[in-house]
Amino acid sequence: MVSGYVEILRARHAARLLVGTLVGRLPNATAAIAIVLFVRAEGGSYSLAGALAAVYGVANAVGQPVLGRLVDLHGQPRVQLPGAVLSGLAMGVFAFAGVGTPVLAYAAVAAAGLFTPPLEGGLRALWPSVLRKEDQVHTAYAMDAVAQEVMFTVGPLLVTVCVSLWSAQAALLVLNVVGVLGALSVVVSPPSRAWRSAPREAHWLGALRSPGLLALLGAFLFIGMALGSITVAAVPYADEHGGDAVYGWLMAALGLGALVGGAVYGARQWAGEPGRRLRVLVALLAVCYLPLMLMPGAFAMVLLTVVAGVFLAPAIACAFVLVDLHAPRGTVTEAFSWLVTTFTVGASVGTGLAGPVVEAGGALWGFAVPGAAGAVSLLVLACTGRVLAAPARGKVVAASSENDPNRAVEPRFSSGDRA
CATH class of the missing domain: 1.20.1250.20 (MFS general substrate transporter like domains)
Structure with a gap:
């Protein structure tokens, strides 16, 4: 590793x-x-x-x-x-x-x-x-x-x-x-x-004219919602199990899980189509959110929160590969920025949604939101599987590399968007 x-x-x-x-x-x-x-x-x-x-x-x-x-x-x-x-x-x-x-x-x-x-x-x-x-x-x-x-x-x-x-x-x-x-x-x-x-086609939609990128952004909107809702649902739980210190441990545990998962995921090479791999990772992410509804004691809850974060960084890393594959030629930076924006907006929506849910049903229903959001994200990926699997137009070996001053011919892992 x-x-x-x-x-x-x-x-x-x-x-x-x-x-x-x-x-x-x-x-x-x-x-x-x-x-x-x-x-x-x-x-x-x-x-x-x-x-x-x-x-x-x-x-x-x-x-x-x-x-x-x-x-x-x-x-x-x-x-x-x-x-x-x-x-x-x-x-x-x-x-x-x-x-x-x-x-x-x-x-x-x-x-x-x-x-x-x-x-x-x-x-x-x-x-x-x-x-x-x-x-x-x-x-x-x-x-x-x-x-x-x-x-x-x-x-x-x-x-x-x-x-x-x-x-x-x-x-x-x-x-x-x-x-x-x-x-x-x-x-x-x-x-x-x-x-x-790379030279780009003039289009007011820019990177958003890619169906594959739109499908990915739709899925990650709900993953962001799941993450944002956890930060709110953890507040009433912490109030009943030790206060601010417990809340801090829960948030740190979520980050620790993502660190461990991302480190392990990046330590090996993964064969197969990345769209299919992303569906598996998001399914595991959604499943790992569900045990949070058990709301055990503080120590056990911290462990469950670590597990809930394990598949987040791998899913994000896999999404990076898909963004590179599906970004229209000449829009790769914009495409990556759209992923950041969508995830951030999703987290904000999740935070806003979880507030009324917690007020109406307590922490239990608050922790149900991330599992539901993860399931919707998986549904989006399942419904758009063909779009994500389809190779983006023009993804071939380039006649010259954008970044090679000698213009040497070389195969690209992504295509015309050598970036």
């Missing part, structure tokens, strides 16, 4: 791109908690804090595919770095202006979310040109999914450390400065500067 990951990280530029992307995405991973803590430190209400965090999330969901399309059209450095700087400046305005002028606060967090650079999609577009071997790229996708879980686990801890050492305002400023430096590290790297998207 370790040797496969080490081999990837030893590839030229691979470690730099992975670390730079993770550091560059810290502001995005920590935005919600940083905004809430800052608003409360400024004397604002929880309602205002939640509304500002929601505005940031919506703006981010809108901005990711838009900026992803611009990356495909104009390259990474011209979009990623200006986006990171503008997002950081907007959050700086919010940090210095505070919440005394609500209109300015809303505008600042909206701009910060809108201009957040699509570093996640950009990294996945770069992996094939950095590694060049199909098996290594698939392993890198799994490692990428695991790394995201680490970031979303460590990020909130960094916010609390900054707040305890300095202030909530300092946390906003420091994390955004660090994020800009991470984006800078990525965009000045040779692979990012050399990367060019």
Whole structure:
């Protein structure tokens, strides 16, 4: 397992791109908690804090595919770095202006979310040109999914450390400065500067004109709903079994399960059609959500939550492969950004849906939501199996590689979207 990951990280530029992307995405991973803590430190209400965090999330969901399309059209450095700087400046305005002028606060967090650079999609577009071997790229996708879980686990801890050492305002400023430096590290790297998207057909739908991608996005909307609903359902359970400490352990256990599952999944090569493999992974994911309804004691519940997270990262890694296969020529960054956006929107919908369900039926019915959402996701994949299995148009050996300055002929694992 370790040797496969080490081999990837030893590839030229691979470690730099992975670390730079993770550091560059810290502001995005920590935005919600940083905004809430800052608003409360400024004397604002929880309602205002939640509304500002929601505005940031919506703006981010809108901005990711838009900026992803611009990356495909104009390259990474011209979009990623200006986006990171503008997002950081907007959050700086919010940090210095505070919440005394609500209109300015809303505008600042909206701009910060809108201009957040699509570093996640950009990294996945770069992996094939950095590694060049199909098996290594698939392993890198799994490692990428695991790394995201680490970031979303460590990020909130960094916010609390900054707040305890300095202030909530300092946390906003420091994390955004660090994020800009991470984006800078990525965009000045040779692979990012050399990367060019394949020529694309002019179409207002962009990546969304792919039926296979639409099917995948439909499935992952419900997977996001499942994840978002767990974060809400766990609150009343924790209130009855030990309070905030238990809630923290449950959320950490969910991330731990994803880390373990992603690490194991990426340690071996998987034969067969990825669409079929994704259906199996989503089926296992849905099944593992069901035992949460047993709601045993805290220790057993933490173990069940670990199991519930095991198949999340493998499903995401498998989805990356399918995105690459089905993204229309010249839209690979946009396509990956759409997956990020859809998953985020699904999590927000799941959070909103689980609230009334918990109020009406308690934690038991709250934990029924992720299982139901997982089942619907599986149904979507089952109904669109032929679409996902069909090879995307033009997926053949290219006459020349987009990323090879010598224009050497080489087979691609994905096709015309060498990315």
